[in-house]
Amino acid sequence: MEASLLLIQLLNGLQLGILLFLLSAGLTLTFGIMDFVNLAHGSLYMLGAFICASLTQLTGSFALAALLAVPLTALCGLLIEMVVIRQLYSRNHLDHVLATFGLILCLDTIAEIVWSPAGIAIALPDILNGQLEVLPGVVVPVFRLLIIAVGLLAAAGLYVLVNHTKLGMLIRAGASNRTMVGALGVDIKTLFSGVFAMGAALAGLAGLLVAPIAEASIGMGNEIIITAFVVIIIGGIGSMKGAFIAALLIGLIDTLGRSYLDDVFKLIMSNEAAETAAPAISAMLIYLMMAVILAIRPQGLFPASSR
């Protein structure tokens, strides 16, 4: 059973890592290009989940709801960018942090008013609700595999977009020298809005993928956003490659730590001590890892070369 259980945990870790990547990709885009720190990114994740939950109830189809929820979340992001965020690009990081903190309070309360404080579960269609035997003895929920597949697809799409399209060229150029891109006649305002909306779409995608497993709830983004921050700190802020690798690393370490740390501890201490210490340490594991990595490399694993 050990090997199959380990495989299942690995898949769970991979799934968490993929979700973290979808979130940190948006953070990386907005930070890398606009030099903007967005604490309210987690609220977009929450909006994605709620919009999808409502649409599923309305249309009766999760697939249709998911397809609609992504552009709708992007639209919310666009609106927020135009009303609030845009005024802040010229300010310092402290102002970004404070204003988007206020934004979180607003968005969470709006969600509480529009939906309910209780949270909404999403019912999956039968095809997605089943289990799949990927290897003899290894049974995995289909939906978890779907999350991994969709996430990897989004990552690949993002890679192609950034590295092989004209828009991607502008994005990369914007990341290395914004002023110069503006001087060359590119409409920076539209580019920034577009990039922000793209980050919002990715956050919304992550939110709607999580919602069927964990239900849409108020403040769901405020917890995972910190983990996403840990991801981009470890990966090197502004680096997409770093975000991807660090997201998978964090996802795996967090999941495996929670399931196996007590076994490891039992090798070196008494059973009782291990059972008290393991949950606390495993909850702190990714932060401890961050501390170690930063002590060695203060700029993260893959520092963005432009900064």
Added chain:
Amino acid sequence: MPETKLVPNNKPRPISFWINAILLLLLAVAPPILFITGQPFWLDVFTRLVILALAATALNLVLGYGGLVSFGHAAYLGLGAYAVGIPTYHALYGGMDAIASFNGFLHLGLAVSVSALFALLTGAISLRTRGVNFIMITMAFGQMIFYAIVALENYGGDDGLTIDVRSEFPLISLDNPLTLYGLCYLSLLVALFIVYKITRSRFGLTLQGARSNEERMRSLGVNCYRYQLVAFVISGAICGYAGFLLGNFSTFISPEMMDWTRSGELMFMVILGGAAFLCGPIFGAAAFILLEEVLRDVTIHWHLPFGLLLILSVLFFRGGLSGALDRLRSKGDKP
């Protein structure tokens, strides 16, 4: 060298000085009067206000004067509060004989030393980075303590811990709300005095120099890192002390009090009041707490107007309340 020559910008500040004095006087007189005239609720509000003002004053030392945007200061409040809760829990229910006690001095010592130690360890790592990295790393370390406490099922985990017996001191009893308020108020005055002395000292001037132009300070041969780390530890220790008071005040503590959004609120108090102004954090905490109380009365969705006000204050109200005062003063000074 006479002390005054070290002090930059030592012009008299008539208006803001008097407003600060009136504020402190008001905080000394109003709550006891409110309490005696039968409004204990408002004494509670003021006690919370003064404790948070104390924590914000501690944060102001690094954020305002040091220019180090720490987003994890709620962790120290939590550590301080659990330094009261955990020994009390063991004194009541057994176990951990080394710290099981109701003794207030033990609680206080634990709160300050554990906070200082945590500040030293995390500061040593965080201060190697700058800017947005520093913001996020302090935030992550704060959240680490949050999750660690959540995972400690013995002490209630997520559900929190009730402090059944307040810290015991000779002569005074913290069970008396007026005594507790008096202690908090005096602590605030002492903290203000400490921060005032620090900012006027060579140490404090170096710290502010590092905020303004770190490269230049370094080329002058100053090891900024060491100064910033010491300031970070002092700030953490004072904030831990505020946590000790908060634990004794609320008598119910939970990980929620060290959530990262709490750190954000502390930052807002500092910025709202005006960073790097001595009494700024008190203004900020007062504005924050009173606004919260007023809005809470109006609607259960008070976070919405509150958040909007916070956004608007960032967009249009730079320098905070103290900054506005200062602009008022400089306008008045103009011939």
